[in-house]
Amino acid sequence: MTLIKICGLTTPDTLDAALDGEADFVGAVVFPKSPRHIAPADAAVLFERARGRAKIVAVTVNPDDGLLDEIARTLKPDFIQLHGAETPARAETVRALTGAGVIKALPIRHGDDFAAADEWDYHADHLMFDAKPPEGSALPGGVGHSFDWTLLADRVFRHPWFLAGGLNPDNVSEALRITGAPMVDVSSGVESAPGVKDAGRIAAFIEAVRRS
């Protein structure tokens, strides 16, 4: 069964839509430049209803030790998602500081971009292959762009991995058919406007994955 992560949740009703649909991972984006940003203390209150029902993921970009400590003490996530220019050595520090697992997002545009996966596969619990954002983008993720899914054909990784970038209820079946991804992640494809999640689209996305 394909595992599902719904990312960038900020409200009880949309978090409930993900939990009612039995999403496997729910994500809180802790990055002030994002329209989906939620402060760790607020995320801790909101995501408490998810504990034990879905894995809680704190999505971060080059987090410093202070932020990691705050996230670990308040939100207590199951995973820290690293969506910046972190190194494998930094990931080991993140793991030791927080006690959480590590998801590492790798930006993909061309086949060469998979080279980083060889080393990262030994330091992350899950890799996430996400579309490289357009030049000048303020955000490294959550931009609704996809990459050429055929680039993933015949690639093998040590752990189950996420396909991300531009997925939505209408294209996720095709993405799964081409890539055989064991896990999928979505954010803007289940929104009605940037940062505004839509409970109906979350349910439709989960349904489309389950049908595939």
Ligand SMILES: O=C(O)c1ccccc1NCC(=O)[C@H](O)[C@H](O)COP(=O)(O)O
């Ligand atoms: O979603 C954000 O605003 C964000 C900001 C900074 C770093 C990462 C971010 N999102 C990470 C995710 O896991 C997204 O779900 C992933 O990039 C896919 O996004 P989308 O193409 O919008 O489905």
